[in-house]
Amino acid sequence: MSAVSLSTPSSAERSRQDGSSLVVEGLSVTATGAQDTTRRTLVREISFSLEPGATLALVGESGSGKSMTARAILGLLPQNVRATGSARLEDIEIVGARERELRRLRGARLSLLLQDPFTMLNPLQSAFDTVAESLPRSVRRDRPRARDEVERRLLEVGVDPTLAGRRYPFQLSGGMRQRVALAASLAKDPQVLIADEPTTALDVTTQRDILELLAQLQRTRGMSLLLITHDLAVAFSVCDQVLVLYAGSTLEHGPSAVLADEPAHPYTAMLRASSPPANHFVERLEAIPGTVPAADSVANQCAFAERCNWARPICSATYTVAQPVGEGHASACIRVDEIRPELRRLGEAAVGEVRRAATSLGSASALLEVHDLSKSYRTVSLVGKSREVEAVRGVSFRIDAGESLGLVGESGSGKTSIARCILGLSAPEAGRIRLEGTDITDYRALSRTELAQVRASVQIVFQDPYASLNPRLRIGSVLAEAVQARGVKRLDTASEVAELLQLVGLSKDYASRRPRALSGGERQRVAIARALAIQPLLLVCDEPVASLDVSVQAQILELLRDIRRQRSTSMLFITHDLAVVRQMTERVIVLYAGEIVEEGSTADVLDAPQHPYTQRLLASRLD
Secondary structure, eight states, X not given: XXXXXXXXXXXXXXXXXXXXXXXXXXXXXXXXXTTOOOEEEEEEEEEEEEOTTOEEXXXXXXXXXXXXXXXXXXXXXXXXXXXXXXXXXXXXXXXXXXXXXXXXXXXXXXXXXXXXXGGTSOTTSOHHHHHHHHSOHHHHTSHHHHHXXXXXXHHHTTOOTTTTTTOOGGGSOHHHHHXXXXXXXXXXXXXXXXXXXXXXXXXXXXXXXXXXXXXXXXHHHTOEEEEEESOHHHHHHHOSEEEEEETTEEEEEEEHHHHHHSOSSHHHHHHHHHSOOSSSOOSSOOOOOSOOOOGGGGTTSOTTGXXXXXXXXXXXXXXOOOEEEETTEEEOOTTHHHHHHHHHHHHHHHHOOOOOOOOOTTTSOEEEEEEEEEEEEEEEOTTSXXXXXXXXXXXXXXXXXXOEEEEEOOTTSSHHHHHHHHTTSSOOSEEEEEETTEEOSOGGGSOHHHHHHHHHXXXXXXXXXXXXXOTTSOHHHHHHHHHHHTXXXXXXXXXXXXHHHHHTTOOGGGGGOOGGGSOHHHHHHHHXXXXXXXXXXXXXXXXXXXXXXXXXXXXXXXXXXXXXXXXXXXXXXXXXXXXXXXXXXXXXXXXXXXXXXXXXXXXXXXXXXXXXXXXXXXXXXXX
16 A cells, blocks of 8 residues: 555655656646637646556546546647646656657556547557557567567457457457457556556446456556546555545545545545445435536635535635645645544445335336347358357346336347347347337338337437537537427427426526537436437436446436436436446346346345346446
């Protein structure tokens, strides 16, 4: 735990003398706008040191400065963004270094692993070629040696070079793509790996596999890891130390075990309380109100004061840097000694009482019935051979009116294939799907009237709201289009749009904005509003909070629960997050390799799993 030194210049100097891999002192990042010369602060006076083999997590919501800090350390800032202070990798100063020097540094001594491997992997290159391209030039020139080295690197991250080595990114699962990206990141044996949200979109077992692989590679290489994440469970489980960022400033840092058990800043405590628990149901998910402010707007006060339940006038008039509150533990809260007992009680309240969600089995008429559904896909290998892959095999279930059903499983288990069949985006080879008694197995066989009714009855909320919203249309136009599809007169559209925005917690002013001007959580609220505009009976939620910060995630989940209470909307909740399943569903179905291996009330399945696969899913969860 002592492998990461805290952030005073003197301790950083001592760490450098002791041979730390990375020392960051007083790192600030500022930017100028396209039409304005005024410099805005993005990151303010960040300091820490990272010793060989140690792991540090940078934690905070979107806009806190995590990724910008990492980009400054890598020397990858945009043209109008400038870093000051110091970031030293042993004897090399990164801040202010020339691009030629930074190119020699990146990959060889300091490397990056991104959240989305698609952004790292060339879609026109096979996994083998991607890793080969990342090897040192001296190795690449020797073809036999390069081939052997690539095979060794792929095997090191759990990729069979004979099976997956010649496949392209689109032919690999999410977890396999991340393994290939990791192999490429480590191809030059860096001293420090910066991993930016490397497991956010992965299912629970794949997430654990990747994190365990990172830990194993760290041990064998003596490599340092700087992990950027908004997932506190990942930070506490994987890292020696945690540094909590907010509005570009450090609010708390210290040993992960200490921050997990007894945080010394309200922001850390409220982030922890916002995380939905997987081991019990809570009546209301607590979210942090408001959003992260711009760093300059809180330059002379506690950055978190406007959102803090314990703020007093002194907090809005005083800017405080993190001060020691325990051994190796520092907090920027000036009231920490007064409120520590309350922060402790907040943590205890987050545990709450276990409550089994009531089930409605047999108590209502079936809205959706899926019977013996099977779906296959034909794939073609690189050598031209085709084969049939069964994605779904003999799946049957029902969703009653007003019920929420969870669909859980790893990538490739068949969750999305089932959703596509229900939405008419894909036709099954066998089985039947009935919606309110109407056979919707093949949408092509429906009359125009039936098709319009089905489209109005079933809507979907996707994982990535930005990809599902037209970036050229204003939010008002996006919602008006959906409202008018329901038959609402054009004259009444504006009031309907305003009501929808109010329903999802946004003001009517948002109607004039475009998607790019909204945060991730706001875009997801708009996506939900659009889905609700047609007043569907069934809402299919496909990983709707997987890529959101924990506090925004709590807001969206509680919004969906409120909508369900108000409108009695049924939900099919597709997710890999067992904590989300616990909070959002009465019943759950566990899929493995296209088949149902376990189903029942959510509490029964998660508290007493019977199938080995379900037990493995629960054992993979990071608490």
